[in-house]
Amino acid sequence: MAKTIMVVDDSASFRSVVGIALKGAGYDVIEACDGRDALAKLNGAKIHLIVSDVNMPNMDGITLVGEVKKLPNYRFTPILMLTTESQPEKKEAARAAGAKAWLVKPFQPPMLLDAVSKLILP
Amino acid sequence: MSLDSARQAFLAEVAELLQSMEDALLALEDDPEDAESLNAVFRAMHTIKGTGGVFGYDSIVDFTHTVETLMDRVRSGQVPLTRPLIATLFECRDHTARLVDTIVAASTPDEPLDPELARAGEALLARLGHSGGAGVSPESASGSAADANAASPSASDTKYLPVVSDLWMITLRFKRDTFRDGIDPLSFLRYLGSLGELVHVTTQLDPEALREDGFDAESCYLEFGLGFRGEVDKPTIAGVFEFADQDCEIRILEPDTAQSKYLDLLAAVPDDQVGWIGDLLLRIGALTQGELDRALETQAAESSDVGEGESETRKRRVGEILVEQGSIKPAVVEQAARTQEAARTRRQEEAHFIRVDAQRLGHLIDLIGELVTSSAAIRVLVKRAGVEDMNEVIDGVEYLVSEIRDNALQLRMVPIGDSLSRFKRVVRDTCRELGKEIELVITGGETELDKTVVEKMIDPLTHLIRNAVDHGIETPEVRRSRGKPAQGRVHINAYHDSGHIVVEIADDGAGLDAERIRAKAEAAGLVKPDDVLTREETLRLIFAPGLSTKEQATNLSGRGVGMDVVRRNIEALRGTVELDSRLGEGTQVTIVLPLTLAIIDGFLVGAGADQYVIPLSQVAECVEMGAASGVKRHGEHYINLRGEVLPFIRLTELFENADPERRAGRRESLVVVRFGHHKMGLVVDTLLGELQTVIKPLGKVFERLRGVAGATILGTGDIALILDVAELAAIAEGQRAVAGRRLAGA
Amino acid sequence: MNARSERPTDTEPLVLDGDLTIYTVAETATRLRPYLAERRLYLDLSAVSELDGAGLQLLLWLRETLHARGGALRLVAHSPVVAEVLGLLQLSGRFDLDSAGPAAGEAA
Numbered sequence: 008m009a010k011t012i013m014v015v016d017d018s019a020s021f022r023s024v025v026g027i028a029l030k031g032a033g034y035d036v037i038e039a040c041d042g043r044d045a046l047a048k049l050n051g052a053k054i055h056l057i058v059s060d061v062n063m064p065n066m067d068g069i070t071l072v073g074e075v076k077k078l079p080n081y082r083f084t085p086i087l088m089l090t091t092e093s094q095p096e097k098k099e100a101a102r103a104a105g106a107k108a109w110l111v112k113p114f115q116p117p118m119l120l121d122a123v124s125k126l127i128l129p
Numbered sequence: 130m131s132l133d134s135a136r137q138a139f140l141a142e143v144a145e146l147l148q149s150m151e152d153a154l155l156a157l158e159d160d161p162e163d164a165e166s167l168n169a170v171f172r173a174m175h176t177i178k179g180t181g182g183v184f185g186y187d188s189i190v191d192f193t194h195t196v197e198t199l200m201d202r203v204r205s206g207q208v209p210l211t212r213p214l215i216a217t218l219f220e221c222r223d224h225t226a227r228l229v230d231t232i233v234a235a236s237t238p239d240e241p242l243d244p245e246l247a248r249a250g251e252a253l254l255a256r257l258g259h260s261g262g263a264g265v266s267p268e269s270a271s272g273s274a275a276d277a278n279a280a281s282p283s284a285s286d287t288k289y290l291p292v293v294s295d296l297w298m299i300t301l302r303f304k305r306d307t308f309r310d311g312i313d314p315l316s317f318l319r320y321l322g323s324l325g326e327l328v329h330v331t332t333q334l335d336p337e338a339l340r341e342d343g344f345d346a347e348s349c350y351l352e353f354g355l356g357f358r359g360e361v362d363k364p365t366i367a368g369v370f371e372f373a374d375q376d377c378e379i380r381i382l383e384p385d386t387a388q389s390k391y392l393d394l395l396a397a398v399p400d401d402q403v404g405w406i407g408d409l410l411l412r413i414g415a416l417t418q419g420e421l422d423r424a425l426e427t428q429a430a431e432s433s434d435v436g437e438g439e440s441e442t443r444k445r446r447v448g449e450i451l452v453e454q455g456s457i458k459p460a461v462v463e464q465a466a467r468t469q470e471a472a473r474t475r476r477q478e479e480a481h482f483i484r485v486d487a488q489r490l491g492h493l494i495d496l497i498g499e500l501v502t503s504s505a506a507i508r509v510l511v512k513r514a515g516v517e518d519m520n521e522v523i524d525g526v527e528y529l530v531s532e533i534r535d536n537a538l539q540l541r542m543v544p545i546g547d548s549l550s551r552f553k554r555v556v557r558d559t560c561r562e563l564g565k566e567i568e569l570v571i572t573g574g575e576t577e578l579d580k581t582v583v584e585k586m587i588d589p590l591t592h593l594i595r596n597a598v599d600h601g602i603e604t605p606e607v608r609r610s611r612g613k614p615a616q617g618r619v620h621i622n623a624y625h626d627s628g629h630i631v632v633e634i635a636d637d638g639a640g641l642d643a644e645r646i647r648a649k650a651e652a653a654g655l656v657k658p659d660d661v662l663t664r665e666e667t668l669r670l671i672f673a674p675g676l677s678t679k680e681q682a683t684n685l686s687g688r689g690v691g692m693d694v695v696r697r698n699i700e701a702l703r704g705t706v707e708l709d710s711r712l713g714e715g716t717q718v719t720i721v722l723p724l725t726l727a728i729i730d731g732f733l734v735g736a737g738a739d740q741y742v743i744p745l746s747q748v749a750e751c752v753e754m755g756a757a758s759g760v761k762r763h764g765e766h767y768i769n770l771r772g773e774v775l776p777f778i779r780l781t782e783l784f785e786n787a788d789p790e791r792r793a794g795r796r797e798s799l800v801v802v803r804f805g806h807h808k809m810g811l812v813v814d815t816l817l818g819e820l821q822t823v824i825k826p827l828g829k830v831f832e833r834l835r836g837v838a839g840a841t842i843l844g845t846g847d848i849a850l851i852l853d854v855a856e857l858a859a860i861a862e863g864q865r866a867v868a869g870r871r872l873a874g875a
Numbered sequence: 876m877n878a879r880s881e882r883p884t885d886t887e888p889l890v891l892d893g894d895l896t897i898y899t900v901a902e903t904a905t906r907l908r909p910y911l912a913e914r915r916l917y918l919d920l921s922a923v924s925e926l927d928g929a930g931l932q933l934l935l936w937l938r939e940t941l942h943a944r945g946g947a948l949r950l951v952a953h954s955p956v957v958a959e960v961l962g963l964l965q966l967s968g969r970f971d972l973d974s975a976g977p978a979a980g981e982a983a
Contacts, residue, residue: 080898082309083308083309083311083347083897083898084311085310085311085312085313086311102375105310105311106311107310107311107312107372107373107375107376108311108312108372109372121320122372124316124319124320124323125316125317125320125369125371125372126311126312126313126316126372127313127316128313128315128316128319128927128960129319307928308897308927308928308929309897313897313927313928313929314928315927315928315931315960315963315964316928318963318964319963322963327963327965329965330963330964330965330966331965332931332935332964332966334932334935334936334939338932338936338939339936339939339940339943344904344936344940345901346900346901346903346904346929346932346933346936347897347900347901347929349928349929349932350932350936351928351931351932351935353964
């Protein structure tokens with residue numbers, strides 16, 4: 008059974024490129040445009056990994072991590088934060104909140120797939 | 130695989146763990162409930178078991194596992210720690226040490242254990258079971274089955290990693306929060322498997338998981354030992370586990386093949402990129418950032434433990450910590466340290482030397498010469514203007530200028546040894562041609578002098594050395610017949626002596642025959658049969674033109690090129706050459722040269738309408754001519770100075786420039802100059818004092834002007850001639866000879 | 876999930892199904908504790924749809940704990956997901972499928 012990955016980013020084009028890459032590697036993909044949208048879509052769905060941007064409207068990535076950690080059915084879900092080089096403090100904040108994996112934007116799809124396969128079994 | 134560096138690292142680690150175990154046991158004798166010490170004993174056994182397992186040392190694993198299991202029970206209060214038990218644990222500690230030494234020293238891990246050692250171990254374990262079991266815990270009371278089981282946990286269960294040289298050895302010990310952090314160790318393993326081949330995987334649970342009620346299913350107790358084969362480097366492997374860096378203790382030991390690759394890489398690191406040892410190891414991929422950070426933390430923690438003052442001295446080296454934490458093999462650290470050291474040395478050497486175009490340097494020295502002249506000019510102008518306040522400033526400027534001059538000249542100083550070493554080849558080739566055996570010894574090669582002087586003295590030196598080899602040193606047969614060692618010896622020695630460099634060329638050859646020199650000199654008309662000459666004077670005749678003592682000139686020294694040429698060359702450098710020789714014992718030629726040709730400290734004198742500079746180093750003293758001073762004329766060419774008879778020259782006579790306006794009878798001065806061991810007097814009109822001066826070569830027109838080495842521009846703008854004392858002496862000698870002949874003829 | 880209190884046998888083993896992951900291990904561990912004193916614990920993993928590190932750890936813990944108390948774990952069947960993980964960790968030997976049917980008699 009294919010594993011499901013949620014991609015959270017406010018850029019639709021980014022979501023679609025990432026989505027294509029992940030689907031191509033055999034994963035199911037759920038897209039969300041910000042933290043609030045992500046929490047809404049988590050409701051009941053089986054998610055194996057959350058890939059989330061940090062800076063987003065409505066609810067940013069770090070808040071999202073904190074919220075996810077409070078949800079019984081999602082609290083152990085691995086979260087891959089997408090950070091930028093210019094925000095080392097954001098990475099630490101994300102780690103403190105519970106996101107143990109990160110990837111620095113910009114990245115090529117193979118890098119994302121590598122990071123994903125370090126986090127979940129196919 | 131022989132007793133390799135990884136095993137050595139294991140031995141060191143074991144020694145340390147056993148030491149901490151011993152310390153802990155000692156502490157437990159006083160306080161059997163000290164939790165920290167209990168943990169330390171447990172940890173020691175647990176770690177030795179774990180690492181021993183990676184190496185495939187089953188006997189170590191079996192033994193330590195039993196002790197570890199017991200300690201776990203003691204720790205959790207199931208078994209009381211009695212004095213007899215502590216005593217037994219001490220013995221277990223000692224037994225582990227013996228066991229590890231024996232097994233690691235064995236050629237293969239599979240080598241059967243020495244039966245005696247095995248029996249001792251079994252006996253100890255039996256006593257442990259006895260003293261530790263004692264019906265306290267239900268499990269152990271339930272029978273020996275449990276103990277027996279515990280004693281051989283690995284027989285069928287655990288597959289330990291064999292030590293294979295081309296495998297990466299990776300151990301992973303995950304922390305309790307791993308799963309809760311959303312990290313799944315299996316993903317990492319699977320991903321690693323995609324980079325190569327997971328040849329061996331051992332999976333273990335931390336013993337805590339198996340304790341009664343010790344297991345929390347959401348906590349992670351997993352420990353993995355991996356044998357991995359793949360064409361990857363260490364950072365790549367570390368990168369696999371990057372997301373687990375906070376959740377896992379990772380040790381990556383590279384295969385021997387990688388190690389030799391690191392050694393190669395280390396040797397190839399360019400010097401300018403060799404930095405701190407940690408960076409160096411990171412650079413070649415032998416170390417990961419995480420491993421380095423961990424070692425630095427350890428180092429920082431350790432140094433904060435010790436007292437302020439001691440922290441620097443007691444700080445352990447990062448390399449040491451890296452080896453201890455299993456990040457790297459000692460051989461790699463050692464090579465890194467060597468690379469570092471070599472680069473440091475080379476960099477220092479490079480920092481000491483830069484190549485400079487000799488012409489630029491020459492130009493700089495010329496400019497400084499002008500500066501010297503200019504500052505002298507300022508001094509004159511200030512004096513003329515009578516501005517007293519300026520004197521101090523002028524003093525300062527002159528001091529600086531003289532410092533700059535000295536330093537600039539220093540730039541052109543080179544060790545004489547670099548040029549002398551070429552003579553080894555000359556001597557070797559000559560020996561071969563002549564069938565002689567000669568050892569060339571060079572001492573004082575580090576003595577420095579101006580490069581331009583070195584270049585100009587090479588020719589005379591070559592000539593002298595060839596003379597020594599060619600004419601001086603006898604053939605081995607002759608030497609033996611004279612009771613000398615068959616191998617002759619030519620010794621070149623150089624040293625500084627009051628502003629000059631002295632070069633001695635000594636041989637232990639046949640020496641000069643003063644009789645024969647005398648005879649030849651008489652035949653050549655240089656001396657008359659009734660002239661009385663000292664031995665020294667006789668020997669000096671060899672420097673006279675056209676006198677050769679060797680009946681048969683060889684093709685090496687050439688016919689007709691004699692010591693007179695050597696003397697002329699040396700004297701052209703404002704130097705002197707002396708010779709001493711004893712028949713049958715050898716000859717020593719001593720050359721004294723100024724350190725530099727460019728600038729001299731001079732003594733300015735006036736004679737007639739002109740001014741002259743005498744090299745200060747050659748000025749012995751200045752006295753006034755006159756009855757009161759004890760200076761008396763002694764014939765036409767000699768002067769008596771306090772009982773010492775010296776030849777003299779009157780400069781106005783020599784240069785035919787007597788000042789007609791000068792009042793006759795005005796008192797003249799005598800400057801006593803020395804060259805080598807000789808002295809002579811120069812009669813001048815006025816003494817004008819010391820000055821620094823730049824030597825400017827005279828143009829072609831004046832090339833043949835005798836007694837003058839060069840010219841210099843004075844601060845006043847006037848030109849002064851620099852006197853060549855040695856040449857003046859020769860002139861004086863010539864005049865005497867002429868006068869003598871005249872007298873004889875009369 | 877089945878939650879039987881009677882002793883599992885090779886013909887009627889203890890069945891773990893669905894996800895055996897970090898989300899379920901706590902609950903599953905609670906289910907397994909009553910069986911830790913078994914001489915032979917028969918386990919059917921053929922319906923396990925997902926197995927992660929936490930699930931694998933639980934199986935290891937079960938096996939080691941039984942072993943330490945003189946018992947043994949017998950897998951009656953496992954799903955491809957389980958087989959894959961055991962294969963990855965080279966644990967297939969330790970969790971060999973129990974083909975020795977007669978062992979049931981001993982337990983009974």
